[in-house]
Amino acid sequence: MSVQANLNEVNARINEACENANRSSEEITIIGVTKYVSVERAREAVTAGIRELGENRMKGLLEKQESLSSEEITWHFIGSLQTKKVKHIIDQVDYIHSLDRMSLAKEINKRASQPIHCFIQVNVAEEDSKHGLALSEVIDFVKNLENYPNIRIVGLMTMAPFTQDETILRQTFRQLRQLRDQIQALTLSYAPCTELSMGMSNDYVIAIEEGATYIRLGSKLVGESI
Ligand SMILES: *Cc1c(COP(=O)(O)O)cnc(C)c1O
8 A cells, every 4th residue: 555545544544533533633633654664655744745754763764864965844753762862863863752761861951952842651551571661650750850951741642552442542641641731731831731542553533522523553654564
């Protein structure tokens, strides 16, 4: 399938989910996750109109950026980020989705030459296999970021459990949204926290119904190993 054909299908499902939830589809930004695919396939996504791309590793990010350097693309770093790698990617990315510890915040703050848009990664279901703060840790974490002028908390990010169980997925996304609302209500200047990065190929429809503003799509949009 071409990326365009996949995108048409995704857009139809986004529209449907938005209708169900009484939302405007303009509230949803698709991040094309190109980590499994070639530079050529990433370019095809850009040609199809995807303007936000996500990578989870430094090498993939730099590779794709080099070959797409003539395009105007917003770059998202969505993978777990080792502290020592921060200096290599910090000036290359527009958003980091995986802020999950103070030592990382400190390093981003130190290396960035301007405020970086960060999502706090939350491990809502507290799965051992996943990174992220527990729900109960996030508010204190946000409050402790006050003296990091180069960190701007734009929202929260989660990866839901890998399941088809709609109840679990909905509950996961809903808990993240409620936490987002709580942080927003703190009205911290450095943490507007308006966004929710949630929903992948397997669960983006439910994520949108529960309030996602950024969905991260790999396999259903660009495919795997193309
Ligand atoms: C790989 C990845 C995605 C995309 O996964 P698909 O299920 O292929 O859509 C989204 N978010 C993160 C953090 C990822 O690592």
